[in-house]
Amino acid sequence: MLCINYFKQNFFKYRRKINESFNLILSPIRWKCQQTQSAQLINNSKLKVLFFGTDTFSLPSLHALHNNYYARTENNALGVVTSFKNPANCVRTYAEQKQLTLHRWPVLPEVCQGYDLGVVVSFGHLIPERIIKSFPNGMINVHASLLPRWRGAAPIIYAIMQADAQTGVSIMKIEPKHFDVGDVLAQREVTIRADILMPELHAQLAQEGANLLVNTLNNFSSRLESATKQNNELATFAPKITTAITNVNWSQLSAEQIHRRFRALFGFKHLNTRFQNKNIQLIDVKQPAVQELLLPLDNMECGSFLYDRNKRLLLVRCADNTYLEVHQLRVEGKKVMTATDFSNGFLKQINSTKVHSFTSK
The missing domain is CATH 3.40.50.170 (Formyl transferase, N-terminal domain)
Structure with missing residues (x-):
């Protein structure tokens, strides 16, 4: 009888100690669960x-x-x-x-x-x-x-x-x-x-x-x-585009490099060169399917070009003995014109030679 009374008197005290011990064990687990639930909430909510x-x-x-x-x-x-x-x-x-x-x-x-x-x-x-x-x-x-x-x-x-x-x-x-x-x-x-x-x-x-x-x-x-x-x-860097990048330096850039620059700037800025002290915008350029050595330009400076009547284009000598086709261009103050229009309107006025030159700015 004495044992029973003693147990009744101390039951709540021992239960409280047991609960406290379990809480010490479970609290890290509960914290981890709360963190997981929080992460899931971030994931599942907008x-x-x-x-x-x-x-x-x-x-x-x-x-x-x-x-x-x-x-x-x-x-x-x-x-x-x-x-x-x-x-x-x-x-x-x-x-x-x-x-x-x-x-x-x-x-x-x-x-x-x-x-x-x-x-x-x-x-x-x-x-x-x-x-x-x-x-x-x-x-x-x-x-x-x-x-x-x-x-x-x-x-x-x-x-x-x-x-x-x-x-x-x-x-x-x-x-x-x-x-x-x-x-x-x-x-x-x-x-x-x-x-x-x-x-x-x-x-x-x-x-x-x-x-x-x-x-x-x-x-x-x-x-x-x-x-x-x-x-x-x-890391490599792509700074803001300035007009300097549009200027074609024929003696430093190959036809492939110029064409890549043309594709990269397409719809944003035009490539620019000079002819007879006028600014020229290159509206449509291509690389020839085969980079041929043409005798009339073989020993010419980079930037030298001629009009090809058969293909109706301008062929321009570039760095590394490469060539670029110009199909459309715009002369300063004029509308966009084909290579044929440019030849008829500007090149025929210069009768000294069939070979002409673009210059860098």
């Missing part, structure tokens, strides 16, 4: 995104977010920041048509705090640190290269111009004060066709970037965990 973009490379990503990632989700989960300077801004037009929340750049940190993540696609502005830090999950960027190759403003142009066999898109974290140096969350490769023109590759990469962005957001927590640092020793 992050509120503030999108930063301005141009035709940006638009497919905004379209993909709106139509795929946010399908059947309230509109206020996706906001847009863009410049209002250009009236033809396609990102602004799309946001207004779809009644997305639209903000004028520059934007205040208070606006960004209402979103989980900032997404930047071809925005063209260095994002201030206070803006980056105002997002709970920071900011990510869609970049048109396989980083760390071709950091900078013109990765597509440089990839074609430097004869890269492949390029791609990268999703990376944005770091303050520097462009394109953050950890890479995802990448996708794209083959560069030998005859591709810049607008086609631009459109292809824009769509690949949009698809990869949606995939990254759908798996955001795992992408963050597996993000890799860039190897700065492998």
